[in-house]
Amino acid sequence: MKRLALLALAGFAAPAAAETFFVLPGPDAETQLQEALILAQPGDTVRLGVGEFDMRNGLSLDNDDVTIAGAGMDQTVLSFRNQTGGGEGLLVTGNGAILKDFAIEDTAGDGVKSKGVDGIAMLRMRVEWTRGPNPENGGYAFYPVQSHNVLIDGVVAIGASDSGIYVGQSQDIIVRNSRGEYNVAGLEIENSYRADVNDNILTNNTGGILIFDLPDLPQQGGHDIRVFNNHSFHNATQNFAPEGNIVGIVPTGTGMLIMANHDVEVFGNTFEDNKTVNLVIASYVEETDDPNYNKHPARLHIHDNTFGTGGFEPDTGEFGTIMKDIFGVPIPQIVFDGVMPLARYFTIGSAAGDKHSIHDNINNSDNQLYGNADFIGWFGLPRWLHSMSNNVAEHHAELDPIAPAVVTIRGMDVNDTSVWKE
Amino acid sequence: MKKLLLALIAAASPAAADVNTDAVMASRPPAHLSDFGFFDDLATMTPATGVTPYEIASALFTDYAEKQRWIYTPAPAPYSTEGALDFPVGAALIKLFHYGDNLIETRVLLHQEAGWKAYAYLWNADHTDADLKLAGADLAVDTPHGTISYHVPNVNQCKGCHVDNAGNFSPIGPKIRNLNVADQLQRFVTLGVLAEAPADAPAMPNYMDETVPLPERAAAYLDINCAHCHAPGHPADTSGLYLNWEEDRPVHRGIGKHPTAAGRGSGNLDYDVVPGDPDASIIVYRISSVDPGVMMPELGRTIVHAEGVQLIRDYIASLSE
Known part of the structure; x- marks a missing residue:
């Protein structure tokens, strides 16, 4: 950009100057906005004025390198409370989109979705269902899927009946400085590769942070995920996911849940006041015949986190009840389901290359720091063979730090402040 | 040139x-x-x-x-x-x-x-x-x-x-x-529209033709109404539900398959298709809806295709449990 400006100053013929489309609230705003999104060319900006925009149909952006900018997440509001068409509020299928400083409210389905793009930034946006937690709310507030180079920074997600911030089947991801509140899951990374999740606040959800991997999907085997410096506390909203959704398994009052996935590093986070459990690591809980799917987690590295109160009132659903039956109250800070392939369970435990490492975590409460629930023994063997354990030293693999995620949008590394100024 | x-x-x-x-x-x-x-x-x-x-x-x-x-x-x-x-x-x-x-x-x-x-x-x-x-x-x-x-x-x-x-x-x-x-x-x-027309060219039935077996009618209906998104390499492949004519893996056709990202589109149901039980099948729930957060297809209709819904209901009911 800077170089272009210099070229222009030097008297060279510059390409057509970037254009800005202005759209203000009003009866024709939806048509004007959608037309602007269709006409905007790479480098153009669609600028939204202050006020509430009444949207009846889902919006879509398919051209590359277009910016949509509002006047602030509380000043510019696209309201979909009267929505009659479209599966989401805003669908982005163009590469290099930068969406910033506006809100999307009360969509019939998901809030803002990107599908199959390379480069998507969602900055200082708010997506909210204003009636608060309700199973009739849309599933995801922020929903990049099958996307590469994803940046979610400074957003607020409220009221999603699945996950507030959900990144699925994507690669090269940063989710930071954001807040998820009153969702079933505050923030979820699913079937994704190379993600940094840091400096987020998750509170008043059913569960704070989910790192999931599911079978029968085009991209699976989630890995290389760093979760650090997040604060997940008081996630106490009763699970309100419509039945059938996998997120329905999350017990009310869960700080973080890692299911399947390999190579996940969790460090520097604070988990507290999550009444069922602060952190769970588990295998995929359902039956599957998918031959390409590994339901067991591997090489989880959990260190230097701080645990406050937690596990003091386990959820009365299936998962919470089992943990209560096995451990009693309070539930340990870190619960491992102990599930692994049966051949390994009865012999040497996890394969050498799959072992986890849990160390140097700070426990500021009276709970046990760690509990191995031994679900296989609990469900599969005579009860006297069940062997719960509190020995965290059983996870002592030597694991290298995971490399930071690198996210490049419109050719700019979003961590390089000399080029990325959004 | x-x-x-x-x-x-x-x-x-x-x-x-x-x-x-x-x-x-x-x-x-x-x-x-x-x-x-x-x-x-x-x-x-x-x-x-x-x-x-x-x-x-x-x-x-x-x-x-x-x-x-x-x-x-x-x-x-x-x-x-x-x-x-x-x-x-x-x-x-x-x-x-x-x-x-x-x-x-x-x-x-x-x-x-x-x-x-x-x-x-x-x-x-x-x-x-x-x-x-x-x-x-x-x-x-x-x-x-x-x-x-x-x-x-x-x-x-x-x-x-x-x-x-x-x-x-x-x-x-x-x-x-x-x-x-x-x-x-x-x-x-x-x-001059087509280069050749072999005698063994494949044919898909008209899903409204009641002389055709139910599974083929249903497959034709789902192919033409759903598979532009629900097929590998197409917009809804993120769901793992593939309804294209060629797909024959039961789980990918929805049988015993959990929804992936349906949200409230699940209708509080656990599986896309439950053999023998149309009312328990998410696919029936979604093609019967006109709520934009639930309905399938997402685009192209504002009312329910009663005959199409009945066809899919009959088909699912005919599947052995």
Whole structure:
């Protein structure tokens, strides 16, 4: 950009100057906005004025390198409370989109979705269902899927009946400085590769942070995920996911849940006041015949986190009840389901290359720091063979730090402040 | 150069004399349907020379709109059973949406150097011509099924169904198996639309034909109504639910499959398809809904296709538990 400006100053013929489309609230705003999104060319900006925009149909952006900018997440509001068409509020299928400083409210389905793009930034946006937690709310507030180079920074997600911030089947991801509140899951990374999740606040959800991997999907085997410096506390909203959704398994009052996935590093986070459990690591809980799917987690590295109160009132659903039956109250800070392939369970435990490492975590409460629930023994063997354990030293693999995620949008590394100024 | 060559070919072929090939190839779409010259007489929809009417075996449901289809192609498409036929650059597919005498819109798909382009033209009140509408529209339309808010898609929504994950824009309906109706393939060969028509060309049934076995009718219905998104490499493959004609893995056809990202679209149900139990099947719930956060397909209908829902219900009920 800077170089272009210099070229222009030097008297060279510059390409057509970037254009800005202005759209203000009003009866024709939806048509004007959608037309602007269709006409905007790479480098153009669609600028939204202050006020509430009444949207009846889902919006879509398919051209590359277009910016949509509002006047602030509380000043510019696209309201979909009267929505009659479209599966989401805003669908982005163009590469290099930068969406910033506006809100999307009360969509019939998901809030803002990107599908199959390379480069998507969602900055200082708010997506909210204003009636608060309700199973009739849309599933995801922020929903990049099958996307590469994803940046979610400074957003607020409220009221999603699945996950507030959900990144699925994507690669090269940063989710930071954001807040998820009153969702079933505050923030979820699913079937994704190379993600940094840091400096987020998750509170008043059913569960704070989910790192999931599911079978029968085009991209699976989630890995290389760093979760650090997040604060997940008081996630106490009763699970309100419509039945059938996998997120329905999350017990009310869960700080973080890692299911399947390999190579996940969790460090520097604070988990507290999550009444069922602060952190769970588990295998995929359902039956599957998918031959390409590994339901067991591997090489989880959990260190230097701080645990406050937690596990003091386990959820009365299936998962919470089992943990209560096995451990009693309070539930340990870190619960491992102990599930692994049966051949390994009865012999040497996890394969050498799959072992986890849990160390140097700070426990500021009276709970046990760690509990191995031994679900296989609990469900599969005579009860006297069940062997719960509190020995965290059983996870002592030597694991290298995971490399930071690198996210490049419109050719700019979003961590390089000399080029990325959004 | 190539364009010139094509123009020469077009000019040399008496079958293509009347269509405005410049309009078909123009980077900016013309303002009126009449500008294309696809019809000698728009009032009677009399096609110009080289514009061939055609039918498909199974059609997408669009709020009970009646549809008429024409194709214009400068050269025959090679025979292929993979995907839509590969009509050459310069080809156009034309589709009229109407309710009896009430003409709503004509959509055109134009095969240009850069790929296929889609545009919708809305008919004027006098039905003398139809005007380009890029941003879509919601129209109150009286139909035999009541007054509906008919949705004309904007150009992005066109892409929503026509573009695959690799960014390729292609037609949906004109696949060999869906064009193999009566003697149509043979007629296409005669008219220069298709290079050859082998006797063993595959055929997909008309899903409304009750003489056809239920599983094939259901598969045809799901293919033409769902598989432009629900197929590997297409927009809804993120769900792992694949409803294309070729898919035969039960879990990917929804049998015993959990929803992936359905949200409240699950309807509090656990599986996409529960054999023997339509009411427990998410797919029935979603095709029976008109709530934009629940309904499937997401685009192209505002009312329920009662006959289609009944077909899928009957099919799921017929599956052994």
